[in-house]
Amino acid sequence: MENFVNALISGLISGSLYAAMALGLTIIYGVSRVFNFGHGVIAVIGAYLTWYFLSALGVPFLLATLLSMALMALFGWLLYRFTISPLLKKPNWEFSTVLFMLGAGILLENVVLQVFGPRVKSIPLLVEGALKAGFIQINWHELALIAIVVIAIAALSLFFKYSRTGQAMRAVAQSIPGAQVVGIHIEQIFGMTFALAFVVTGFSGILLGTKYYLNPHIGWEWMVKGFVIVTFGGLGSTGGAVVAALILGLVEAIATLYLGAIWVWPIWFVLFLVVLLLRPQGILGGRK
Amino acid sequence: MLNVKDLVCYYGDLQVLRQVSLQVEEGEVVALFGPNGHGKSTLLKAICGLQPPKSGSIQFKGEEIAGLPSHQIVERGLAYIPEERHLFTDMTVLENLYLGAYPRHARAAVKKNLEFVFHIFPRLAERRNQLCSTLSGGEARMVAIGRGLMSETSFLMVDEPSIGLSPGMKMAVFDAIRQIHQERGMTILIVEQEIQHALEMSHRIYLMKKGQIAFERKGDEIQVEEIEKAYF
Amino acid sequence: MKNLNWKSILYIGVMAFILLYPWLGASSYNKHLFILFFIWSIVAANWNLMMGYAGINSLGNIGFMAIGGYTAGILAKTFGVPPLLTVPIAGLVTSLVVTVALGLPALRLSGIYIALLTLIFADTLPSVLTQTREITGGAMGLHEIPPFYPGMDKTGAYYICFVFFLIVLYIIYRVIHSSTGMAFVALRDSENFAYCLGVNKFKERLKVFALSSLMTGAAGGMYVHALGDISPTTLGIEPFLLTIAMIELGGVGTFLGPILGAFVIVFGNEFLRLAGTLRLTLLGALICTIILFYPGGVIQFFTVLEHRIEAFLKRKTSPA
Numbered sequence: 105m106e107n108f109v110n111a112l113i114s115g116l117i118s119g120s121l122y123a124a125m126a127l128g129l130t131i132i133y134g135v136s137r138v139f140n141f142g143h144g145v146i147a148v149i150g151a152y153l154t155w156y157f158l159s160a161l162g163v164p165f166l167l168a169t170l171l172s173m174a175l176m177a178l179f180g181w182l183l184y185r186f187t188i189s190p191l192l193k194k195p196n197w198e199f200s201t202v203l204f205m206l207g208a209g210i211l212l213e214n215v216v217l218q219v220f221g222p223r224v225k226s227i228p229l230l231v232e233g234a235l236k237a238g239f240i241q242i243n244w245h246e247l248a249l250i251a252i253v254v255i256a257i258a259a260l261s262l263f264f265k266y267s268r269t270g271q272a273m274r275a276v277a278q279s280i281p282g283a284q285v286v287g288i289h290i291e292q293i294f295g296m297t298f299a300l301a302f303v304v305t306g307f308s309g310i311l312l313g314t315k316y317y318l319n320p321h322i323g324w325e326w327m328v329k330g331f332v333i334v335t336f337g338g339l340g341s342t343g344g345a346v347v348a349a350l351i352l353g354l355v356e357a358i359a360t361l362y363l364g365a366i367w368v369w370p371i372w373f374v375l376f377l378v379v380l381l382l383r384p385q386g387i388l389g390g391r392k
Numbered sequence: 393m394l395n396v397k398d399l400v401c402y403y404g405d406l407q408v409l410r411q412v413s414l415q416v417e418e419g420e421v422v423a424l425f426g427p428n429g430h431g432k433s434t435l436l437k438a439i440c441g442l443q444p445p446k447s448g449s450i451q452f453k454g455e456e457i458a459g460l461p462s463h464q465i466v467e468r469g470l471a472y473i474p475e476e477r478h479l480f481t482d483m484t485v486l487e488n489l490y491l492g493a494y495p496r497h498a499r500a501a502v503k504k505n506l507e508f509v510f511h512i513f514p515r516l517a518e519r520r521n522q523l524c525s526t527l528s529g530g531e532a533r534m535v536a537i538g539r540g541l542m543s544e545t546s547f548l549m550v551d552e553p554s555i556g557l558s559p560g561m562k563m564a565v566f567d568a569i570r571q572i573h574q575e576r577g578m579t580i581l582i583v584e585q586e587i588q589h590a591l592e593m594s595h596r597i598y599l600m601k602k603g604q605i606a607f608e609r610k611g612d613e614i615q616v617e618e619i620e621k622a623y624f
Numbered sequence: 625m626k627n628l629n630w631k632s633i634l635y636i637g638v639m640a641f642i643l644l645y646p647w648l649g650a651s652s653y654n655k656h657l658f659i660l661f662f663i664w665s666i667v668a669a670n671w672n673l674m675m676g677y678a679g680i681n682s683l684g685n686i687g688f689m690a691i692g693g694y695t696a697g698i699l700a701k702t703f704g705v706p707p708l709l710t711v712p713i714a715g716l717v718t719s720l721v722v723t724v725a726l727g728l729p730a731l732r733l734s735g736i737y738i739a740l741l742t743l744i745f746a747d748t749l750p751s752v753l754t755q756t757r758e759i760t761g762g763a764m765g766l767h768e769i770p771p772f773y774p775g776m777d778k779t780g781a782y783y784i785c786f787v788f789f790l791i792v793l794y795i796i797y798r799v800i801h802s803s804t805g806m807a808f809v810a811l812r813d814s815e816n817f818a819y820c821l822g823v824n825k826f827k828e829r830l831k832v833f834a835l836s837s838l839m840t841g842a843a844g845g846m847y848v849h850a851l852g853d854i855s856p857t858t859l860g861i862e863p864f865l866l867t868i869a870m871i872e873l874g875g876v877g878t879f880l881g882p883i884l885g886a887f888v889i890v891f892g893n894e895f896l897r898l899a900g901t902l903r904l905t906l907l908g909a910l911i912c913t914i915i916l917f918y919p920g921g922v923i924q925f926f927t928v929l930e931h932r933i934e935a936f937l938k939r940k941t942s943p944a
Contacts, residue, residue, distance in 0.1 A: 268494070271487070271490070271491060272491070272494065274480070274482075274483065275480050275483075275491050278480045278481060278482055278483070279478045279479070279480055279481075281442065281474065281476070281478040282477075282478035282479060282480055284441075284442060284462040284463070285440070285442075285462065285466075285471075285472050285473075285474060285478060285540075286466070286491050286492055286494050286539060286543065287462070287463045287466030287467060287494045287495040287498075287543060288463060288491075288494055289461070289463040290463075
């Protein structure tokens with residue numbers, strides 16, 4: 105019983121981290137229909153940048169995060185403007201963007217490897233110590249992570265609902281001709297979407313980097329899990345991604361408890377197959 | 393206000409507009425008739441920036457706008473209400489209308505324009521918090537027109553506003569367009585299949601066939617039968 | 625009546641060169657490269673059949689080759705099946721597995737979902753291989769797989785693979801120019817139109833999965849008998865990217881494109897090897913550059929060249 109509850113809590117924690125990580129993927133897809141096959145490395149870059157500011161330059165945590173997020177936004181915008189944008193104008197963009205982002209992902213991953221080296225890094229915990237209540241034990245840090253994710257999701261929702269740009273992004277996601285007719289600058293919104301998504305993804309990388317060890321290649325694993333999550337939740341649905349991430353996090357934790365850690369990957373694959381076959385549009389019916 | 397000259401448009405290798413010329417004076421209501429598939433929608437799309445023309449000129453308020461991207465044309469006070477409506481279906485009526493006021497210059501006038509839209513379309517006021525996916529065809533058409541009005545526009549291009557609506561709804565839509573013209577002095581270019589109604593409110597009409605303007609007449613100089621005959 | 629235009633002469637010349645190359649004093653290493661070229665161009669050509677002709681965005685074709693290779697290797701090594709049989713069996717097994725695991729689900733999916741499914745399929749194969757250590761050799765892979773015939777040398781392997789290369793290319797050529805090939809292209813370009821033509825989407829989709837995985841699996845079988853080893857690194861990111869680079873560089877949706885691309889990549893890979901740890905970085909950069917600036921592939925240059933030669937010849941042979 106105790107193990108089960110602890111597994112649930114663990115699943116909740118990893119689920120929220122996964123949710124943060126999957127959001128960037130679903131935001132880009134929802135607005136621009138580009139599926140970012142380099143998603144994992146973006147999270148890794150966000151984490152490494154922060155690590156760099158923290159460890160190599162001794163910058164305080166908050167400032168390090170802000171700096172790397174600013175860089176991620178710039179990076180996302182530039183990547184869109186100079187590479188994705190021209191590709192979108194050509195035929196077969198759906199797949200050419202996939203291949204391009206794959207190549208870019210490998211390129212960036214190896215640049216990170218060259219610059220930072222193969223040894224693992226980690227981002228220090230925010231808070232030390234743990235909360236103990238009966239048989240339940242949670243690290244304060246992990247609670248902080250959940251709180252941060254909740255706040256981030258809330259902030260994003262507010263952004264999409266009430267800000268001009270957020271509304272424009274939702275508009276573009278629902279109807280590009282409608283957005284054009286209303287006077288929205290589609291190119292500009294796409295660029296800002298990439299910037300926003302890179303910030304969110306980079307931020308999730310930082311959070312993941314506090315819990316797991318960082319190496320340049322870990323992005324691949326996060327990315328494939330992200331793929332399963334957004335497909336499960338419905339491509340383009342941010343709510344779906346969050347719900348799917350939590351469910352998958354819980355399933356993963358419980359499966360690890362009763363079946364063992366080697367079964368994690370096969371389980372993700374099976375879940376992926378199941379959702380693709382039974383309900384390809386995902387649990388919350390994405391493709392908005 | 394709008395001066396289109398010798399406009400040529402292609403869809404790939406297919407020529408859709410052949411040297412089309414058309415004018416609309418400020419404060420006028422001009423109707424564009426013609427059989428389906430002969431280029432009327434393409435002409436409107438070219439004017440509002442959704443379809444770049446191959447050659448020719450489009451002058452709006454004295455400024456050349458041919459080939460400009462759509463968002464810049466909306467900023468200059470030209471609004472296009474497409475036949476397909478293209479509403480944001482997962483948003484409410486109110487959210488769609490607010491998005492209509494996206495251009496910079498329209499944001500100051502949001503309150504005023506919203507009141508006007510609800511005045512013209514009282515039904516929308518009742519349904520302001522409803523999702524657009526739950527609206528009827530006529531109501532959705534109203535939202536599309538209202539959304540266009542929110543952009544603080546001085547020139548409205550409406551593509552087949554009455555298509556697919558019940559007779560009662562058609563009347564309501566035409567009355568609304570007439571009201572918009574009268575109360576706001578709005579210049580209107582309307583494409584319609586309901587020749588009778590469109591003719592009644594138009595100062596001038598054009599007939600378009602096979603991507604060209606077949607003829608132009610003053611509204612009171614021509615009869616419905618004559619136009620219908622010209623379709624064939 | 626054989627029309628001996630300059631193109632046919634060129635092809636025959638190239639064939640003759642390849643045929644005679646070992647006798648012209650080719651080094652063992654160069655023969656090895658040619659063997660790689662023969663096999664990888666088959667993988668690339670089949671991948672191109674799926675992607676370029678049938679419009680199916682598959683990312684898992686490396687996995688097909690691995691399944692074929694492992695099947696042939698296990699059959700030969702553990703069960704002593706002669707290579708002449710292992711290769712076709714490998715092809716059939718691969719075709720069966722892929723058609724069931726990927727082809728059938730792909731019937732209900734489209735675009736990005738197929739890409740995801742095939743990618744994850746290819747991704748899980750290495751862990752399956754590691755778990756089944758006893759049969760597949762785990763992370764170490766299979767070694768000392770029996771060659772095509774006892775005492776085979778590089779030249780023997782060279783010729784056998786060359787013959788295989790010709791046969792499979794011929795098959796692909798025939799498929800592309802048959803009604804099946806046209807059905808593939810119809811499905812890629814316009815599903816509705818294809819439907820009007822009476823093309824059965826499901827049948828053709830299954831066909832392309834079955835066919836290309838059959839030939840790719842057979843290529844995997846050829847690989848293990850020609851080279852003697854296979855391991856999970858054959859499924860790694862590097863062969864994956866290299867194969868993609870082959871198709872993109874050569875020209876998607878053309879017959880010769882993947883072959884050209886394979887040639888450039890296999891022989892050019894040597895330069896990549898010189899770069900050491902920067903290898904993957906350069907590969908990624910290469911793919912990005914090709915997709916951004918030369919989406920039509922190298923074949924574009926050749927088409928231009930072809931036209932220039934035609935024009936030149938016309939001037940020379942027409943009356944003044």
